[in-house]
Amino acid sequence: xxxxxxxxxxxxxxxxxxxxSIFCNILLFFPDFETSYSKMEAEGxxxxxxxxxxxxxxxxxxxxxxxxAIHIHSTGRQGCCANRCxxxxxxxxxxxxxxxxxxSGTIAGVGLIRGPVCRFNDTTWSRPFLNSTESYLGNSxxxxxxxxxxxxxxxxxxxxxxxxxxxxLELLLCGxxxxxxxxGCICGTCNHKEVA
Numbered sequence: 001x002x003x004x005x006x007x008x009x010x011x012x013x014x015x016x017x018x019x020x021s022i023f024c025n026i027l028l029f030f031p032d033f034e035t036s037y038s039k040m041e042a043e044g045x046x047x048x049x050x051x052x053x054x055x056x057x058x059x060x061x062x063x064x065x066x067x068x069a070i071h072i073h074s075t076g077r078q079g080c081c082a083n084r085c086x087x088x089x090x091x092x093x094x095x096x097x098x099x100x101x102x103x104s105g106t107i108a109g110v111g112l113i114r115g116p117v118c119r120f121n122d123t124t125w126s127r128p129f130l131n132s133t134e135s136y137l138g139n140s141x142x143x144x145x146x147x148x149x150x151x152x153x154x155x156x157x158x159x160x161x162x163x164x165x166x167x168x169l170e171l172l173l174c175g176x177x178x179x180x181x182x183x184g185c186i187c188g189t190c191n192h193k194e195v196a
Contacts, residue, residue, distance in 0.1 A: 011073025025057025064100025
């Protein structure tokens with residue numbers, strides 16, 4: 001396959017992954033689909049996990065992947081970027097995308113392991129699964145400990161898992177683009193009107 005066409009395909013695949021990352025991270029700010037928990041955060045009552053506030057999905061898997069995706073996609077079209085120099089730049093942009101996806105995946109993984117902030121024992125707001133000897137991820141019987149927000153464990157697991165999967169796919173695609181860009185620098189983009 002032509003390196004330019006491959007870049008175009010990689011860029012197109014990165015767009016929805018970046019948007020999914022942004023969307024999932026924004027949803028995490030609204031447990032139980034209510035804004036009250038985010039408002040409490042502003043008042044100093046911590047109802048959101050640190051991993052949500054680090055915005056791995058918006059910054060890492062979103063912006064730091066979306067900007068490289070635009071350049072990687074443009075290297076597949078004839079014109080100013082579809083040349084050896086454009087392919088070299090795509091390696092640099094893909095490396096930025098790799099860093100963003102790695103940040104997003106790391107934050108999502110930590111968020112999954114540490115669990116959500118929830119109310120349990122009627123008054124205590126904390127992370128009940130943080131110091132647990134047993135992993136809560138495989139034991140759904142433990143999830144009932146969280147009384148508020150409703151279904152917060154399922155909510156967090158679903159969204160952080162989606163962020164983790166999106167980050168892994170972004171890592172694969174950006175890593176593949178680094179290799180593709182290297183071949184594009186050496187061999188060209190296969191476009192008929194390639195500018196040196």
